[in-house]
Amino acid sequence: MAKAAFLGLGVMGFPMAGHLATAGCAMTVYNRTAAKAGQWAERHGGAAAATPREAAAGAEFVMACVGDDDDLRSVVLGPDGAFAGMAKGAVFVDHTTASAEVARELAAEAAKLGLGYIDAPVSGGQAGAENGQLTVMCGGEAADYARAEPLIMAYAKASRLMGPAGAGQLTKMVNQICIAGLVQGLSEGLAFAQKAGLDGEAVVDVISKGAAGSWQMENRHKTMLADTFDFGFAVDWMRKDLRICLAEARNNGARLPVTALVDQFYAEVQAMGGNRWDTSALVKRLR
Template sequence: MSKEQKMAKVAFIGLGVMGYPMAGHLAAKGHDVTVYNRTDAKSEAWVKEHGGNKASTPRAASENAEIVFCCVGNDDDLRSVVLGDNGIFAGMATDAVLVDHTTASADVARELGNIATERGLHFIDAPVSGGQAGAENGILTVMCGGEQAPFDRIKPVANCFSRAVTLMGPVGSGQLTKMVNQIAIAGVVQGLSEAMNFGQKANLDMEKVIDVISKGAAGSWQMENRGPTMCKGEFEFGFAVDWMRKDLGICFEESKRNGARLPVTHLVDQFYAQVQGRGGKRWDTSSLVHLLQND
């Protein structure tokens, strides 16, 4: 990384379970970071831990920043911090880049991308995969939508908290890629849940089973990282059922527009609704197995 890149002036908006460590990696790599969080105490804690500065509004945080990173909850949260007199766009200098890591709709990405262009700014939708552990360890996968030139500017900086930062196409393409990711995960976790429960019912040594089959065609990240804890009924590992249902809802809305059929995903979403009904709103997504273990 060049000296210029190390000294980049950046802002980070949203210090949740993902944003807090992501911003920390930026500071650790030498960037000049200003943070904003809706709850100011979180900003104070971050500055105490990592240095840098905090701001009282998204606009103030974004002033003079070359790159503004953002990671909030949903479309409405995103609009609330980007638009308006105290929003990110109001503070950004001409030619600066907003990189949005929120998992949101492709529609809001295109909406903000158009507004950015009108204002002489750049917008890149950049949802991530890897969960809280990926953010903390700096090994996220980032799926981007936007123009090549601003992407080339932000990639070395985003690499501070990532192991892969890839431009997928025009604005909105990052969000669409994340939808593909979530659809795939939903099916994999349900299949894994049924497999783990079957093995337990058959009185197999599941530690040995996972060790053997994870090395073959059935192997997956979910099996290696969640299989053992699923068998123990432990579901406290980051990506919550509530968040997954939000993401799947975005997938369903997009599928209405593009005509893609999602029969298995709709079924798994119903199972997640049952998990929520059992009090598992904040359980890890691997808690699908709870429905089978406790039917």
């Protein structure tokens, strides 16, 4: 396997980089908190670098998974950024959920330097990253994607090129729009069942086998009924993603009335102190 670097070792990046090491890649990692990079190297081997540029030096592929557009720019651009350390022909694969605008911006910068660039946001959460079962939506040039796909599949169950730069981020927006509506619908249904005096577990056992069934229902109904939310995909992260979706909709003219409403419901959850609760905490505001 290739020589690769991974930038950003949060709850997603740490296990994703681990899967690359397990697959045989020669790894160098970077994290803003250096101690985390040291912990990763101690567990998985490889090297920890002090800057993104040092991590990217000599790498055929550089992966990143950071917080938002500005975080991404900070690890890519500038004298200590990854692009400054990458050689012509290397490919940058960004797993951050960010805007399509920044994906196009950085893809254009990469092209000037003779680098490949793939925007490749993921779905599947922390569990998907840990188990190597992520779904990856990609944008970029077909030749660059073909080279990167074998590495991506070290931590993915599915990956697909959706179009040119930005198409991966746009597809992730569709994913988050759909999830927002599903979680709100499930929250209302479970809250209704409890108010009606029904056994929520029995209700889900029946309706999950029909048209109402979904991943959210299967994986979140038990904890929603138990009023337990100290895990999973944080409300803060979902609001960041929905902010990106709503901004893109203003640009392209799409109408997202339900998404905008659910975003405000998440603001109410934040006001309840639920910034780090799982997104299924929407049900809490109905009780």
